[in-house]
Amino acid sequence: MKIKEVEIKKFRSIEELSINAGNLVSLVGKNNYGKTAIFDAIQVFFQKKKLLDKDIHMFSIKELPEISITFENVSDIDIQLLLGRSYDLEYAKSLNGVIKINLSFTEGQFKAKYFLEPKNIQIPTRTLLELLPDIKYVSSIRNPEDNTFSKKNSNLRELMDLLIRNNDTTDETITIQGKELKIKDIKTELKKSEDSKVSTLSKELSTKFQNLVGHQALSIEIKVENTEIIHSHETKIKDHDILNLNSDNNSFDIQTSGTGMQSLLIIAILEAYIEHNTGDQDFILIIEEPEVYLHPSLQRKIVNILKEISTSNQIFISTHSPIVVSQLKPKELVCIKKEKGITKKIVSDPVSIINELGIKPDDIFQHSKILFVEGPDDKKLISSLINKLVTTQEISAEKADILKIVDIGGIDTLSFYTNARILDAMNHAHLTHYNFWIMVDSDGNSKEEVRTQIDKNLQEFSKIYKEENLFILEEYAIESYFIDENILCELFDTLDIEKTKELCNKYHTIYQDAKINRLQSGKGSFQNKYKPKNFFLNKENIFYEKTWGLSIEEIKTIQEVQRQWKTSNIDHYIELLPLNVLESTRLNEIISHIKTIFDKID
The missing domain is CATH 3.40.50 (Rossmann fold)
Known part of the structure; x- marks a missing residue:
C-alpha cells in the first residue's frame, strides 16, 4: 500500500492543496512556505500527531481541516477489512486496488472520523491504522530538549527502530546450555507458560465474578494475544581519543551533539538499513531538509541513499538545497510558495526551479x-x-x-x-x-x-x-561487470576459481530470470532483491538463502568476496588488472x- 495522492483543506496556511506522490517526493520552497504543514497534515492522518487549535486554517472553527489520501496497490484482503459489513465483491473489484480515504473532524474535541470515498462508508479507526504503512518522521529541528533517544518518538529513535526491527528475524537462534533454540520456538514456549498462568487466573476471576452476579451464565476469559521479546536500546557516541575506554566519560548522547553530527548518523543508519534489508518493506519515510549541515558531497550521498531506499518504500523530503534538487527528476519535485499567507503549489518546470534555487x-x-x-x-x-x-x-x-x-x-x-x-x-x-x-x-x-x-x-x-x-x-550497474571469476580471483587470491565461477554464473542466471519476470513481481521488488550491489554488500545469510537460493558453501564464497571488496577501490582494481583480462570479461563492452x-x- 502506497500513497498516490494527498489532498489537504483548511490546515494551517493551506486553504486547498493536492500532491501527486511517486516513490520519491521532494517539497521545494523557501522557509515558512508551508512544507512542514504538509508533512504534519500527513502525520495527523496517520495519527502520529493530534489536531490542535493552531492547525485550524486562519483560526476559523467554522471550517475544520479535511485530509484525504488516495492509496494504490491495496490488496483485496485489506479492502475487505476496510469495508467490513459494507463489503461488496463487485464494488471491491471496481476499485482496482485504489482507495481514497477522507479524514474529517468533529467540533470541540476534534474527534477523527475516516470515510471511504465516494460512497462515504465510515471506516473504524483501529482497523485503518492496523492496515496503514508504518511512517517514520525526521524533523529539520534536531535538538536535545525535544528529541532525546529516551523519548518514544524521537527523530533518531524512529530510524534506529526501523533498522533494528528490520534486522530481527524469527529464524534467529541462540544457544542455551549447549542446546540451540530458535527465537520463534522460545516465544511459543513462553506463550504456553503464560497461557497456563492466565487460564488459572481466568478460573479464579470467573468464580468470584459468578458469586457476585449470582449465576454461572457468564465467565471471565483472559487470552494471551501476543508474546514478544522486547529490548530497550541506548545509543551513544564513544570517543576513542579519550584514553580510558572503560569509562562512561568517553561516551555521550548523540542528541547533545550538533545537528551536523546527527545528520551524519542519519546517513549511517540509512546506509546500514540498505545493507540489512532482506526483502520488500512497506513504510513511509519523511525527512525534513536531509541536507542540514552536510558538506556538498554528503548531500549528494544522502540523496543517492534515499533514491535507493525509494525503490521499495516511499520517501518524502523537503529541501531548498540546489545540490539536492539538482540530483532529482522534475517529476519528483513539488514546488510551493506563499501568497498573502496562503500556501500554494506552483508549476515546477525545470527552468523556473533552476532560476529559483540557482542550480549551476x-x-x-x-x-x-x-x-x-x-x-x-x-x-x-x-x-x-x-x-x-x-x-x-x-x-x-x-x-x-x-x-x-x-x-x-x-x-x-x-x-x-x-x-x-x-x-x-x-x-x-x-x-x-x-x-x-x-x-x-x-x-x-x-x-x-x-x-x-x-x-x-x-x-x-x-x-x-x-x-x-x-x-x-x-x-544493470557497474558492479555487474565485476561479478566475474577471472576478475575476482585475479584481485583476491584467497578465492577458489571453480567455486567463484559457479557463484558468478548462478547470480547472472537468477538475475536474468528475475528480469524476465520483473513485471509480475514489480520493478521495485526486482531492483531491491537482484541488483548487483547485493553481491558485494554484506547482507544477512537468510537473504542469500531464501531470495537467491544460495547454498551454505556459496554463501561462504560470497562472504569471502565481500570481506575483501570495496567499491571505493574500483580505480585501484582497474590499475591492478591486466588489459587482456579486462577485455576478456564483460568490461570489454x-x-x-x-x-x-x-x-x-x-
Missing part, C-alpha cells in the same frame, strides 16, 4: 568534448579505464585530456538539464564546436525502454543530441564504447 552547471566551459555518466562510481570506473588505455597506448594522452567526464546523477535529473542548456547555448554561439556523449546503465530495463525515456527527456535539445552518441550498457568515443575526437 558543472565546470564544462573549458571543454568541448564531454561524456555524461550517472554516478561517481561510473565516473571513477571510466576514468580508470581511460588511464589504462593511455598506459597501454591504446589512446593518446592528448586526446584523454580533451574529454571531460561529468557525473550528473541521471539523465532525467535537473543537473543534466542545466548542463544541456549551457551546451545548447554554447553550441549555438560556436557553430557545433561542442559535442557530448552519454553512457548509462540499464538499471534492469531493456535498452529500448531506456532509449525511449532518454529520447523523451532530450526532445528540447534535438539540435545537439545525436542518437549515435548514446551508449546504453547491457548490465565499456572499453569498446570508450574507444568509439575517442575515435570521434579529432
